[in-house]
Amino acid sequence: MAQSQPVSAPRYPSRMPRTIALVGIDGSGKTTQARTVAAELAAAGFPAVYRQNAGGRHWFGRIAVMVGRTDAEDLLGRRGTLAVESVLRWFAIVRTLLRRAVTREIAVMDRYAVCQFASLRAHGARPAAIRRARLAYRLFPQPDVMFFLAVDPEVAQDRIERRGYDTETMDYLMAADAAYRALPEYPRFVVIDANGTPEQVTKAIRTELEAGQA
Numbered sequence: 173m174a175q176s177q178p179v180s181a182p183r184y185p186s187r188m189p190r191t192i193a194l195v196g197i198d199g200s201g202k203t204t205q206a207r208t209v210a211a212e213l214a215a216a217g218f219p220a221v222y223r224q225n226a227g228g229r230h231w232f233g234r235i236a237v238m239v240g241r242t243d244a245e246d247l248l249g250r251r252g253t254l255a256v257e258s259v260l261r262w263f264a265i266v267r268t269l270l271r272r273a274v275t276r277e278i279a280v281m282d283r284y285a286v287c288q289f290a291s292l293r294a295h296g297a298r299p300a301a302i303r304r305a306r307l308a309y310r311l312f313p314q315p316d317v318m319f320f321l322a323v324d325p326e327v328a329q330d331r332i333e334r335r336g337y338d339t340e341t342m343d344y345l346m347a348a349d350a351a352y353r354a355l356p357e358y359p360r361f362v363v364i365d366a367n368g369t370p371e372q373v374t375k376a377i378r379t380e381l382e383a384g385q386a
């Protein structure tokens with residue numbers, strides 16, 4: 173994967189946030205940017221590592237195609253997919269938090285609990301299901317900083333089509349965008365314009381980290 177090269181060496185403060193989460197709708201660039209941010213921080217001498225907090229939708233989607241279905245929801249049903257995703261993401265985040273607790277690492281997280289709350293809402297889950305998910309995550313600490321990669325749903329859909337391993341409808345991407353913006357956590361997000369090139373988005377995140385206010 174191409175990594176962006178900063179023109180001049182970043183000037184980070186000596187203290188960095190210990191947990192940095194990248195959140196946003198599918199196709200907003202979370203994976204691309206989390207990998208790049210972790211690599212840049214590591215290159216600058218910080219013990220930063222990329223941590224994926226996956227929900228399994230991608231892998232179940234692949235299995236679904238192998239057995240002649242279209243995607244994870246076609247295989248497991250909508251409620252089944254949401255339940256599996258909630259459980260897998262919960263375990264993935266626990267693993268990231270445990271690793272972070274026993275090492276000095278700076279965890280650059282590809283997704284966090286809020287992604288699950290937004291996903292549930294955008295997929296039309298019942299309020300009781302969202303309450304259960306919030307209960308399951310209630311003891312999880314908030315990341316020190318959550319970068320919300322704000323992208324137009326049209327741009328996101330175009331990127332998803334080009335990456336070629338899944339599809340999302342425009343209705344879903346718009347619902348997901350609205351769901352993120354309606355989250356009670358939204359005021360805490362550091363909003364990054366993620367419509368630009370990967371390099372532009374990386375630069376915007378770097379600028380926030382350099383300012384030390386993220």
Ligand SMILES: Cc1cn([C@H]2C[C@H](O)[C@@H](COP(=O)(O)OP(=O)(O)O)O2)c(=O)[nH]c1=O
Nearest residue numbers: 198199200201202203204331335368369370
């Ligand atoms: C960040 C970014 C990604 N991309 C590409 C890389 C991926 O193939 C695709 C989606 O990015 P990806 O990082 O996979 O997004 P997410 O993890 O939020 O679903 O878009 C761009 O074309 N431009 C960008 O600015």
